[in-house]
Amino acid sequence: MAAPMLPPGAPPLPVSTLPPAPECVELATRIESAWKGKVKSVRAMNPLNPGIQAEKNVFVAFESETGAMPAFWKWLRDKEKFDHCSVVVAIDHMDRIEVKHLLFSYTTHITVETSAMCDRMDPEMPSASLAWRGANWLEREQFDLMGVKFIDHPDLRRVLLPDDWIGHPLRKDYEFRQAGEWW
Amino acid sequence: MDLDPARDYAEGEGVLFTRSKELLLRAQNAIERSLVEAPIVSTYVRRLVNNSMGQILRVGQAASIWPLHLGIACCAIEMAAMGASRFDAERLGILFWSSPRQCDVLFINGTISRKFAPRLRMLYDQMAEPKWSMAVGNCAISGGPFFEGYNTVLGADQIIPVDVYVPGCPPRPEAMLFGLIKLQEKILMQRPDFLGTGIRQELARETGAQ
Amino acid sequence: MAEMWINIGPQHPSTHGLWDLRIKVNGEVIIDSDPQVGYLHRSVEKICERKEFIMAMPMTERLCYVANMNWTHLYVHGVEKLMNCEIPDRAKWIRVMVCEWNRVASHLFWLGAYVHDIGNLTMFLWPIREREYVLDLLEYITGARMMYNYPRIGGQVKDVDDKFLRRSKVVADMILERTVEYERMLDDSDLWGMRTKGVGVIDRQMAKNAGLTGPSLRASGVDYDTRKALPYWAYNEVDFEVPVYDEGDCFARYRVRLEEIRESCKIVKQCADRMPEGEFLGKAPRVAPKTSAWVRHEDPRGESMCWIMGTGGKNAYRTKFRSPAFVNISALPLMLLGYKIPDVPGIMGSIDVCIGEVDR
Numbered sequence: 160m161a162a163p164m165l166p167p168g169a170p171p172l173p174v175s176t177l178p179p180a181p182e183c184v185e186l187a188t189r190i191e192s193a194w195k196g197k198v199k200s201v202r203a204m205n206p207l208n209p210g211i212q213a214e215k216n217v218f219v220a221f222e223s224e225t226g227a228m229p230a231f232w233k234w235l236r237d238k239e240k241f242d243h244c245s246v247v248v249a250i251d252h253m254d255r256i257e258v259k260h261l262l263f264s265y266t267t268h269i270t271v272e273t274s275a276m277c278d279r280m281d282p283e284m285p286s287a288s289l290a291w292r293g294a295n296w297l298e299r300e301q302f303d304l305m306g307v308k309f310i311d312h313p314d315l316r317r318v319l320l321p322d323d324w325i326g327h328p329l330r331k332d333y334e335f336r337q338a339g340e341w342w
Numbered sequence: 343m344d345l346d347p348a349r350d351y352a353e354g355e356g357v358l359f360t361r362s363k364e365l366l367l368r369a370q371n372a373i374e375r376s377l378v379e380a381p382i383v384s385t386y387v388r389r390l391v392n393n394s395m396g397q398i399l400r401v402g403q404a405a406s407i408w409p410l411h412l413g414i415a416c417c418a419i420e421m422a423a424m425g426a427s428r429f430d431a432e433r434l435g436i437l438f439w440s441s442p443r444q445c446d447v448l449f450i451n452g453t454i455s456r457k458f459a460p461r462l463r464m465l466y467d468q469m470a471e472p473k474w475s476m477a478v479g480n481c482a483i484s485g486g487p488f489f490e491g492y493n494t495v496l497g498a499d500q501i502i503p504v505d506v507y508v509p510g511c512p513p514r515p516e517a518m519l520f521g522l523i524k525l526q527e528k529i530l531m532q533r534p535d536f537l538g539t540g541i542r543q544e545l546a547r548e549t550g551a552q
Numbered sequence: 553m554a555e556m557w558i559n560i561g562p563q564h565p566s567t568h569g570l571w572d573l574r575i576k577v578n579g580e581v582i583i584d585s586d587p588q589v590g591y592l593h594r595s596v597e598k599i600c601e602r603k604e605f606i607m608a609m610p611m612t613e614r615l616c617y618v619a620n621m622n623w624t625h626l627y628v629h630g631v632e633k634l635m636n637c638e639i640p641d642r643a644k645w646i647r648v649m650v651c652e653w654n655r656v657a658s659h660l661f662w663l664g665a666y667v668h669d670i671g672n673l674t675m676f677l678w679p680i681r682e683r684e685y686v687l688d689l690l691e692y693i694t695g696a697r698m699m700y701n702y703p704r705i706g707g708q709v710k711d712v713d714d715k716f717l718r719r720s721k722v723v724a725d726m727i728l729e730r731t732v733e734y735e736r737m738l739d740d741s742d743l744w745g746m747r748t749k750g751v752g753v754i755d756r757q758m759a760k761n762a763g764l765t766g767p768s769l770r771a772s773g774v775d776y777d778t779r780k781a782l783p784y785w786a787y788n789e790v791d792f793e794v795p796v797y798d799e800g801d802c803f804a805r806y807r808v809r810l811e812e813i814r815e816s817c818k819i820v821k822q823c824a825d826r827m828p829e830g831e832f833l834g835k836a837p838r839v840a841p842k843t844s845a846w847v848r849h850e851d852p853r854g855e856s857m858c859w860i861m862g863t864g865g866k867n868a869y870r871t872k873f874r875s876p877a878f879v880n881i882s883a884l885p886l887m888l889l890g891y892k893i894p895d896v897p898g899i900m901g902s903i904d905v906c907i908g909e910v911d912r
Contacts, residue, residue: 210638211629212784212847242760245848246874248859261846261857265760265776293763296882297874304597319590319911320493321457328492328598329870335492335598411565415592415908416617419661420698426664427681440565455911458570458591461562487610490602491595512617512698 179203180215182267186239187217193234197227215268221275225285228275229311232262232290240264241271244291247298249282249305251331256282258307260294277307286312304329396534403446403472404526406435410445410465415452417479417512424515434522442468447525450498451512453481453488459495466502472535476506476525478518483507554579558893562591566669566897569907571881573900580892585885589878592911600871605631605705605840608871613699615873616909618661619852620700621654621690623909626849626873628703629784630858634845635705635837642830643707644785649720649823650690650702652816656727657686658852659809659816662904663734666806669897670747675737682730685723692716706836717824724817724824731814738806748802752887752899755800762883765876766854767812768903770796771804778850790822802902809904812852839865853877853904875909 183203190201204216221228235241245261255276262271277284286309288295298309299318306327309315317324326333348371413422425431425438439445442465454462466475477498480486485496498504505528508521561572570591576584596615600608612627613620625647632639639647660679667675687697693712694700702708738744754764759772769776777794779787795811797804840862848857854876861869880903887899 207633207845208636208638211633211636213782243765244763245855246846246857246859246872248870248872250861250870261859265774268781291763292758292761293879293882296879297763300878317590319593321590328595333492333598335490410563412563413568414570416614416698419617422661422665423680423684427677428684438565442563452570453592453594455591455593457593458562461591465563487614488594488596488599490599492598493593493595514697 175205175207177206177209179205180269183215183217183269186267186269186271189239190217190219194227194231197224197231199224215270217269217271219271219273221273223276225275225277228273228285228287229289231273232260232287235262235271236290240266241269242291244287244294244297245270247287247294247301249301249307249329251279251305251329253279253331255279256305256307258282258284258301260287262291282307283310284308285310288312303327306330392536393534396536399536400530400532400534404529406437407447407522407525408437408439408445409447409449410442410469411438411440412449412465413451414454414458415479415481417451417482417510420512420515421449421451421478421518424518429515429519431519431522434519434526436522443470445469446473448473448475448502449478450475450482450502450504451478453486454495454498454501455493456495457493459501462498463501474505474525474529475502476508476521477504478508478510478521479513480509480511483509486511555583557586560896560900561588566900567905568665568901569905569910571905571907571910573884573896575888575893575896577893582888582891582893582896585888587881587884589881589907589910592907594908594912596912597871597873600868602867604866605868608868609703610699610701612873613701614908615875615912616851616853616877616906617698618906619654619658620698621650621702622658622849622851623856624700625651625703626847626851626856626858627871628705629849630845630847630860631705631840631868632836633847634840634843634860634862637706637836638834639707640831640834641786641828642711643832643834645823645827646708646712646832647703648786648790649712649820649827650693650700652819652823653686653690653720655852656813656816656820657683657690659813660686660727662809662852662901663806663813666901667738669901670744672738672744675734678730678734682727685726689716689719689723692719704833704836707831707833709833711832712827717827720824721821724820728814728817731810734810745803747895747898748806748902749799751802751891751895752902753799753801754883754887758886759800759883762886763879764854764883764903765879766851766904767808768805768854768880768883770794771808772800773798778848778855782848784847784849786823789826790819792816792819802898805902805904840868842869844870851876853906853909854880856909873909873912875912877903877905877907878910881905881910 187201187203199220199222202218204218206214241262241264243263245263248259250257256279258275260273275284286298301307302315303317303319448466477483482498485494488494506521506525508518510517555578557574557576559572559574561567562570572588574586575582596611599611609624609627612623616623660683664676664679691697693716694702754772756773759769775796792815795808797807842862842864844861846857846859856876857874859872863869
């Protein structure tokens with residue numbers, strides 16, 4: 160679960176009282192001890208409702224200091240055996256863009272969610288495709304639709320939209336049909 | 343493309359046409375010239391030949407429609423089901439063919455995106471006359487459920503002329519077969535065209551007649 | 553020798569969808585590849601932000617149009633996770649049953665289209681014939697052949713009755729018998745072996761790193777299935793095996809999917825026997841909190857994920873679908889290197905692409 164933002168008067172968030180799995184807690188402590196100072200916060204998340212789906216999540220927030228992320232990802236891949244990059248999501252909060260990478264381990268079934276914030280005018284972030292090839296196209300898609308540039312990405316170009324498309328459609332200020340278009 | 347079918351064109355003229363179309367025009371002009379000696383008899387004979395042989399040609403075209411092997415989106419799955427075990431379309435003469443040059447019908451079965459629109463036009467232009475097209479499914483008729491999308495073309499008829507529209511999301515294979523039967527009726531209703539061999543249809547489409 | 557780029561697609565009978573596989577060949581040998589997708593990008597994620605949750609569900613149905621039940625239930629499951637809403641037991645078992653039926657239908661369609669590419673036209677008609685029976689069953693409960701619109705937030709819109717359960721068992725038995733015929737037709741055939749064995753090999757480490765999931769990953773030796781690892785609904789109560797092969801070639805992927813058809817039929821029979829009584833639609837809240845949630849599913853093509861963030865109102869702030877076929881296509885260049893042009897339809901078809909979910 161993401162770092163929640165509560166506007167005034169919003170419904171309360173569901174609070175889970177279930178304890179996180181022991182593997183998650185151990186992984187969180189290992190991350191804290193190895194990456195102290197470079198990571199903003201590490202948390203083993205409480206599973207929300209195991210009746211819906213079993214989950215083991217660890218949330219790692221980098222905020223705006225993304226310099227240590229490539230090394231962190233390589234460490235996760237090599238030392239902690241996280242061999243699968245599940246998904247890359249870019250979210251347009253109106254003042255900044257948040258990019259999350261969800262990484263998965265086939266042996267321990269733990270998901271690590273790394274979250275980083277980028278400036279909305281010129282969003283830049285390190286690329287996880289150097290650690291996992293699977294992140295290559297996922298990051299290209301977020302570049303295409305949201306405009307986030309991934310530094311050191313081997314092949315950053317549009318994947319879903321035509322190459323000469325102007326604009327990044329999934330941003331909140333992108334109009335559906337630009338003025339004058341009828342098709 | 344304002345070439346006059348009554349005129350005889352020299353070699354090298356009409357460079358917008360392919361070589362085969364030029365040869366076709368010249369053959370047609372030669373046949374007409376050969377019948378021009380006795381004017382009244384030639385018109386009568388020409389019309390007789392055109393109507394009888396042309397009607398046979400129309401029956402042949404309607405009974406063996408070869409669509410292009412193009413599967414765009416969800417409706418293509420129902421089209422594949424239409425061509426397969428239960429709703430066998432091959433008994434109507436339908437044979438899916440991969441090369442656009444040798445196809446009769448273009449089924450547009452899915453949402454057209456702005457990335458694909460130029461390719462669709464290219465495919466339609468590559469098809470040889472006489473050709474027809476059928477818009478299958480709501481997306482091909484008017485954009486369908488995705489009409490709010492930034493990347494959707496609101497209907498195939500923004501890009502190519504469409505002869506038959508089959509609504510549905512997706513239309514059942516029986517509905518698609520009904521659309522094919524309507525297309526066959528349309529082909530049979532068209533003016534027989536033996537001596538023009540398709541050039542007339544294309545010119546009529548350009549000028550808006552027929 | 554001449555090096556050149558060849559376009560296979562977007563209109564091509566073997567691509568099964570609108571995508572362009574560009575291969576760079578040196579003579580006949582493939583030395584590089586660059587798939588181009590996006591010819592069917594329908595801006596579903598953007599449309600989902602404007603619509604309420606239940607209005608956006610038909611969009612997800614048209615994402616992977618061969619496995620509709622799996623994708624609609626994935627989306628509804630994600631919304632239920634976001635709202636923290638549990639569903640009744642009967643709804644869980646119904647969901648398992650229809651999702652497994654749709655997995656069978658998807659694999660049968662894949663099998664028919666795949667063998668059609670390789671050249672075996674008889675085997676195109678047989679699986680489609682079986683698939684028609686499965687679609688008849690799903691039409692009996694939902695009313696539609698392909699776009700079912702079956703789940704709602706909190707359960708299902710209609711109940712299944714005993715006739716459906718009895719007919720399911722009959723059809724499942726029939727499909728179990730007919731898969732034996734498919735095996736006899738294909739496994740012993742030398743031609744099939746020459747075209748698929750040893751072709752399109754990807755090894756275990758590269759498959760994991762490249763994000764390949766689903767039957768293609770299990771054909772390369774990784775024993776991972778989301779239904780077993782992170783079970784949801786009633787999957788931890790049904791008994792099924794997960795086929796895993798080691799070779800990593802097209803033949804292994806075909807074998808994995810064939811065995812998955814069998815396992816899904818067994819799951820369906822168990823569900824038909826053990827379906828609990830009770831409600832099929834529970835109460836669900838109207839609004840979702842302003843937080844995010846995700847669910848993982850085992851799609852016929854791989855591991856699909858739905859990541860949703862709510863606004864505190866009736867619609868989503870951001871919906872993201874992880875499509876397995878999208879990442880599988882990105883791993884395709886690794887499987888093509890060194891093989892020849894005639895191998896391309898075989899390799900391209902063996903990763904089971906459904907362009908609707910790739911392009912979203």
